Amino acid sequence: xxxxxLFCLGYGYVARRFAPRLIASGWTAAGTIRVEAKAAALLTxxxxxxxxxxxxxxxxxxxxxxxxxxxxxxxxxxxxxxATSRDAITAxxxxxxxxxxxxxxxxxxxxAGAWVDEGAALNATSPRALNxxxxxxxxxxFARAHNLPLVIFRLPGIYGPGRSALDSVRAGRxxxxxxxxxxxxxxxxxxxxxxxxxxxxxxxxxxxxxxxxDLPAPxxxxxxxxxxxxxxxxxxxxxINDANLSEMAKSFYADNKRVSNAxxxxxxxxxxxxxxxxxxxxxxxxxxx
Numbered sequence: 001x002x003x004x005x006l007f008c009l010g011y012g013y014v015a016r017r018f019a020p021r022l023i024a025s026g027w028t029a030a031g032t033i034r035v036e037a038k039a040a041a042l043l044t045x046x047x048x049x050x051x052x053x054x055x056x057x058x059x060x061x062x063x064x065x066x067x068x069x070x071x072x073x074x075x076x077x078x079x080x081x082x083a084t085s086r087d088a089i090t091a092x093x094x095x096x097x098x099x100x101x102x103x104x105x106x107x108x109x110x111x112a113g114a115w116v117d118e119g120a121a122l123n124a125t126s127p128r129a130l131n132x133x134x135x136x137x138x139x140x141x142f143a144r145a146h147n148l149p150l151v152i153f154r155l156p157g158i159y160g161p162g163r164s165a166l167d168s169v170r171a172g173r174x175x176x177x178x179x180x181x182x183x184x185x186x187x188x189x190x191x192x193x194x195x196x197x198x199x200x201x202x203x204x205x206x207x208x209x210x211x212x213x214d215l216p217a218p219x220x221x222x223x224x225x226x227x228x229x230x231x232x233x234x235x236x237x238x239x240i241n242d243a244n245l246s247e248m249a250k251s252f253y254a255d256n257k258r259v260s261n262a263x264x265x266x267x268x269x270x271x272x273x274x275x276x277x278x279x280x281x282x283x284x285x286x287x288x289x
Contacts, residue, residue, distance in 0.1 A: 004097075005064045007050075008032065009081035010071035011042060013163065014102060014155075018069065018193040020045050022200075028064075056084050059091040067098040067200055074135035076127070082138045093146050098203045100196055101139050105154045105185060105210060107132050111257040113181050118154075118208050118263055126251050149203045153195070156212045156259055159277070160189030164284055165226035174227075176220035177253075179240040184219055184252075185212040185259035188274035198268040205267040215276035216258040222277050229285040 004027050008015040011031030019029045023046050030048040033039055039049035050061060068089070072081040089096065108116045109123030124130055136152055143150035159165070168174040195211050220237060227234040240253055265271070274280035 003027075004066040005029065006067045006069065007062060007065045008047070008069045008071065009085060010069075011038075011047070012071050013158065013160070014189060014192055014196075015069055015071055016041070016045060017160065017189045018196050019047050021193055021197055022067075023047065030065075053084055057088040059088045062088045062092040062096075064095075065092060066095060067100070068096060069100045069102070069196070070139070071102040074131040076131060078131075078138050079135035082135065082142065086142055089148070090146055093148055096148060098200045099139070099143065099148055099150045100199065101136065101150060101152045103132050103136050103152050103154045104129070105156050105212070105257070105259045106255065107136070107154060108255070108257055108259075110255045113183060113256045113258065115258045115260050116210075117260040118210055124255075126254070128248075128251070150207060151199050151203065152208045153192075153199075154208075154210050154259075155192060156185035156187050156210075158189055158192065159186055159280065161284060161287075163189075164281060165222045165277075166230065166281060166284055169223065169226045169230055169232065174223045174235055175243060176223045176235050176237045177240050177243045177245070178218075178220055178237050179253055182218060182240075182253060182256050183216040183258060185216045185257070186222075186277060187211050187213050188272075188280040191269070191272045191274055194273070195264060195269045202268075206263065209264045209268060210259050210261055211264055212259040212261045213272055213275055213277070213280075214261065217277060222281075225278060226281055226285075229281055 006019055006022050006027055006029040008019055008031035015031060023029050030050050031042050032052045033049045034052050042049040070081045106129040107122050107124050108120050109125055122133055139150055192211050224234045
């Protein structure tokens with residue numbers, strides 16, 4: 001895969017774990033920043049910083065680009081990356097081999113704890129999740145109209161170095177909140193990066209994937225396991241009705257589902273490095289991350 005170029009529209013947590021993998025295999029990469037002060041992070045990863053435009057990207061920004069990763073959150077007006085890049089992408093479309101759009105499994109909404117796969121109903125009701133559905137459709141329609149290879153990834157709760165239950169416990173902000181029957185799906189950021197890498201190597205594998213580990217689990221169990229690893233007593237169990245949660249945090253508990261990763265395993269990533277939160281948190285703790 002050497003000699004190719006990745007352009008990250010948005011350079012957040014997942015992009016920072018994904019782009020260096022491609023760079024190590026001979027790719028070049030660039031990523032967007034909103035302010036010049038953010039350039040140092042990209043330069044550390046050997047990626048070129050590109051300042052987000054006030055209106056739209058010049059076509060030259062996509063010179064030599066063969067793959068695009070989109071991770072910008074949508075607003076009420078749709079995906080900002082789509083609005084600012086569609087004309088420039090169209091100008092370079094014949095040379096683009098892969099567009100990856102990072103969505104969320106929040107688009108499925110509530111399924112009362114049942115398993116959902118890529119064909120499940122989109123029951124989302126929150127404005128944030130409805131915006132994600134709209135953004136998915138923007139990119140899907142654009143890709144079809146211009147014969148571009150789009151792959152949508154619906155991500156779960158993401159954890160990894162510097163962003164896990166271990167960090168919450170260490171910071172003293174962890175809560176063991178209980179809502180009867182509630183589970184969440186999650187995935188280690190490095191397994192997400194592995195799935196993206198497998199897709200970019202084989203764009204024909206599929207155009208829609210759930211990314212998740214093998215064990216949807218109650219959040220209080222994850223906190224308890226992190227406390228066990230750190231050798232500290234777990235915080236007390238608190239009913240969701242008594243927990244001091246922000247409105248956004250409460251909205252996550254409104255949806256209850258188990259996300260199937262069967263298609264991902266069949267076509268992209270047969271096995272995970274971190275099949276459950278236990279392996280993931282243990283590795284993070286052992287690496288002191």
